[in-house]
Amino acid sequence: NAGVTQTPKFQVLKTGQSMTLQCAQDMNHEYMSWYRQDPGMGLRLIHYSVGAGITDQGEVPNGYNVSRSTTEDFPLRLLSAAPSQTSVYFCASKRQGARYSNQPQHFGDGTRLSIL
Amino acid sequence: QQPVQSPQAVILREGEDAVINCSSSKALYSVHWYRQKHGEAPVFLMILLKGGEQKGHEKISASFNEKKQQSSLYLTASQLSYSGTYFCGTAYSGAGSYQLTFGKGTKLSVIP
Numbered sequence: 001n002a003g004v005t006q007t008p009k010f011q012v013l014k015t016g017q018s019m020t021l022q023c024a025q026d027m028n029h030e031y032m033s034w035y036r037q038d039p040g041m042g043l044r045l046i047h048y049s050v051g052a053g054i055t056d057q058g059e060v061p062n063g064y065n066v067s068r069s070t071t072e073d074f075p076l077r078l079l080s081a082a083p084s085q086t087s088v089y090f091c092a093s094k095r096q097g098a099r100y101s102n103q104p105q106h107f108g109d110g111t112r113l114s115i116l
Numbered sequence: 117q118q119p120v121q122s123p124q125a126v127i128l129r130e131g132e133d134a135v136i137n138c139s140s141s142k143a144l145y146s147v148h149w150y151r152q153k154h155g156e157a158p159v160f161l162m163i164l165l166k167g168g169e170q171k172g173h174e175k176i177s178a179s180f181n182e183k184k185q186q187s188s189l190y191l192t193a194s195q196l197s198y199s200g201t202y203f204c205g206t207a208y209s210g211a212g213s214y215q216l217t218f219g220k221g222t223k224l225s226v227i228p
Binding site for chain 1: 118145146148156157158160163165203205207214215216217218219220221
């Protein structure tokens with residue numbers, strides 16, 4: 001059981017370049033989310049999705065786009081990378097619904113992104 | 117709004133106890149606790165649902181006071197393996213109760 005898989009693990013970009021961070025889960029979880037983690041700031045929610053075709057903004061959405069065409073995949077796009085987006089990005093998934101309120105959120109291993 | 121965690125950092129000797137607190141300004145539906153070691157993903161410890169229940173995981177337990185909108189994580193007889201940063205994630209009552217908002221973390225260092 002792979003769980004939540006993120007690719008790539010490391011990436012270096014130049015300012016203005018675009019790229020997509022990939023996230024896939026094989027647990028049939030409805031809820032998926034993207035966080036960024038910066039020193040001293042904890043995990044901040046970027047975007048989330050409650051199912052295929054449904055996405056919404058989190059706390060820090062500016063500069064990022066998402067889409068959810070399938071239950072399994074939830075890619076995060078940086079359209080024009082900026083140095084302020086240098087961070088560690090985590091994708092997470094969870095079963096959704098009141099009956100699953102005692103179920104944990106599963107995290108991927110993270111993508112370490114540096115923008116020069 | 118991010119929940120507020122305290123303390124920000126704590127240093128313990130092996131065998132000592134610690135308490136980490138997590139407070140919210142909004143009504144809580146549930147509180148999740150995670151531990152993260154340097155360079156790794158957060159690892160799930162436990163979930164507490166509203167109702168004031170207490171849970172345990174080996175020598176780590178937690179409580180949830182719904183009225184005070186706060187949760188506490190208790191680490192007893194700490195071991196070197198307990199070192200890491202602890203995060204609480206809070207889900208708020210109402211729509212979006214599945215969405216977790218994390219605190220800034222508490223860095224715990226256990227020394228011999």
